[in-house]
Amino acid sequence: MRVLAYCAGASLFIGLAFVAYWFLVPPIKAALAPPQDIIVSVTLDNRCDIEDDVFIVTVPELGRSARFHSSIARMTLPDNVTVKLAISPLFPNFVYDGLAKPVKEKVTLIAECSQPPRLDSIFGAMKEQFGKKSN
Structure with a gap:
């Protein structure tokens, strides 16, 4: 009876170890793998009243721009x-x-030069609530 319990425990342990390996090893390998170079196409969605030539795309971590x-x-x-x-x-x-x-591979960056309407409504509500009162 004791041998059967040991076999069941060993089987359970091996099964759990296999499941843990199956779910944990691939994400760990992916996290430790060196970064892969990809060709990135950055599209400018210019919502400003200025020319596209004014803007550039930068990579802060590398100090590069295009x-x-x-x-x-x-x-x-x-x-x-x-x-x-x-x-x-x-x-x-x-x-x-x-x-x-x-x-x-494809990234879109939006150039927004006007204040969004949502901020206008927030600041308007704040002025109503906390604004100076005239005598």
């Missing part, structure tokens, strides 16, 4: 970096602080 040609910039990058929209160094007096996006 210009847009017909609203598209192509770069070969590791798959573990981000891209961000910025103003070209040809215009040093201006700053555009875009959000960083992780790279994939």
Whole structure:
């Protein structure tokens, strides 16, 4: 009877070890694998009243940048970096602080130069609630 219990326990342990290996090893291998280079196509969605030539795409982690040609910039990058929209160094007096996006084969960066309507409504409500009262 004792031998049967040991066999059942050993079988259960081996089964759990196999399941753990099956689910845990591939993500661990993927996390430890070196980054792969991919060709990234970044599309500019320019919603500003300025020319596309003003914007560039930057890779903050690598210190690299690329210009847009017909609203598209192509770069070969590791798959573990981000891209961000910025103003070209040809215009040093201006700053555009875009959000960083992780790279994939196709990325769209939006140049938004006006304040979104949602922020207008938030600030309007705040002014009504907390604004100075006139006598």
